[in-house]
Amino acid sequence: MKKLAIFVCLSLTGLYFIGQKVESSGTYTPSVKIDNANISDNPEEIANNIHSYFKNAFEPINTIPGIEKAWRHKVHNSVILSHFKMEQVRPHKLEDLEPKKYVKALPEVRELTNLLVGITDWKLVKAQFDLKKKQKLARFKLKGIYKNSQEKQILFYERHVFQGRFSYTWQLNFPDALQGVLTDKVAKALFEYLEVGK
């Protein structure tokens, strides 16, 4: 009886290792070779060549309903860039927009969605507002930080644009360890580049 039991134990242990192999072959991970020779980490250089930087450094990723487009940095793959777009029935009445109140309300406004994915300590560190009366365009440039569900400090840049019936949000989101690479200047250049193609 004992022998039989030991035999069964050994067989099961063997199966365990077979199981491991099955997992590694069954879980397909594409081995994409990234040519990062052309992707500079120099913020000045990036900002000056933003078009080629964006094309070389970011790749589009699958989105979920609600997100217009999204990209991931090919080298620093925790860098996510996403684009949200919304259309209203009537054009925005920009004269109703009070920038100070808007910025003040944001932590409250985002509280629920943040809770949903385990985000804490969400706060804005910088907020700028532009109003282009001729183009009937209002633009918020925001920078902030939060802690994600793994307690990692995340830095984000957001740009909210209201124009006519449309509103656009771009978000650049990455762990704060990368802030030497993705500086304010780079974020600004990226958003300006994306805003042109909105």
Added chain:
Amino acid sequence: MRIYFLLFISAIFVIQPLGAQIRIVDDCTPPLRDLSVLDKLAQNINDIEDKYNDCKFVPEEDRKKKNEKQASTAVVLAKMAAGCFVGQLKGFFSSLKDIITGFWDLAKLGYKLAKKFGKKMVNFLYIAYKSGITTAFSEMSRDVQSIGKTILSGLKGLPQMILEAGVKSVEGFKCMNAAARAEYVCKSISYVGTDVLIAVLTGGASKIGWVSKAQKAIGLGVRAQKAKIAARISKLDKLNDARRKVTGILDGIKAKRFLKKSLKGFDPKKAAKAIENMDEKARRYKKLLDKADDDLNVILTQLKKTPKGPAKDALKRQAKRKSEQLKKITASMNKHNTELSHLRSKKLIYDLNEQGAIEVKRVIPDGKVLNDENLKVGRYPPWSEGGPVYEIKVKKKVSLCRGGEAGEALTKGAGRWFLPCATKNFRSKAENKWVNATADNPYDEFSKYNLREGDIIQLGGINPITNKIGRKRVFVDKKYGTVSEVRGGGGEVQVFRPSRDKLNEKDLVRTVRVYDSATVRKMQADAANAATRQDLLRIKKKAEGFVDDLEAQSFVKEVQERLEGFQ
């Protein structure tokens, strides 16, 4: 005893990788490896079991065998996760947008923010609120595993909460074997629903009265307490299936009655004539609108150049009158074209019915109920209001042809209307040229939409499109003082392939896009002839090889969409 322990540990090792391969969302997401949360869940179940110990309601096959190890519940739950928690999570991720939208109302955020920051700000804050999905998306893209954990840790409290809610019917729980217990928990959570799940996760459980909802949803009334749990769950399943079937049958009967009544005395020749006349009238409306539009533009240009004074005031009055006239024409045109679109869809249904090609499954009396606020064809909700949308099942293969404003627009996938492809259906030779294409006609492949047997499609009148499509017409909105644009006029038939009650972008039926690249066009033709899923996958793989070719990448998406809908 030690031997049994060894056996048990080995079994855990074997089963562990099974759990390790469970995927949360889809093929793109990393596997969920941590089973500790599920262990906690099992612990909660063990707590419950001590309180209820009545085996007589538990079916024999669900009863625990003597000496069965309780700890194996975690393993069984892990195995079941593919169909239970993962199902919940999948729903959660794919409906994140709806959940976020729903939360706004749930938490009465609009009201609270209006009170604090002023009513006028709410519109802007709503957009800022919804754009919070970008943060959620970034977190999910970066680490879906940890988000999964956060959600699972919220789930772990549910069994205990169900118990606390006064659900006494877990009687017999102790007697159940691990599989039955795991199934019970899974089913309970499924019945409670995603909104409860989310409310629990975010600590807002009390806000939606989830306790009564849970009781109601799981069907745990006084009588139910005496019923067998497994049997009840299976009965509920059966009941829901039966309800769906009955609803389907009733819809079918209603649709037949509606059709009988609506098509009684319907004369296709008269209808075709009426459509022709109405179409002529629609063209006159368009001309009128164009003229009024041109006049207004002339006035507005003059207005800009004219200095302040009586002349400018006169021009302002003139512009105001003209914009009023434009609005009136637009309103009349919309009304007329809506009627036209209804007649056209009725005629199409009649034609298809006559050919024995379709069976009408459901008639939705007013198309606007299907209009999702987020879905915009030509930037406007697709179905016209006040008229029916027909849901049909295709009985035999039939092609619908697209016609109308063909030419360049048609090659881009745009067109005006659908009709069964037949020479007699079309109004002019030119239209026939487009829709009754021969093998030599290059437009053949994109002017037809082939319906396959068993296809379910929705068909109805299209809403007048008032912006961004067609020729631009400008008019001044008196109330808001803004200059608006009017484009397109509706009056045509729209076809959707619905995947749910509210339509989304994926449901849109489009004719095939024509690519500039000959290689892509060749692949496209191959894809059109692909008989199996494997053929399509092969073509997709080939197209994916053209990494720098934007058209090829666009074609990959097209194939992907087809693959998703491939039966």
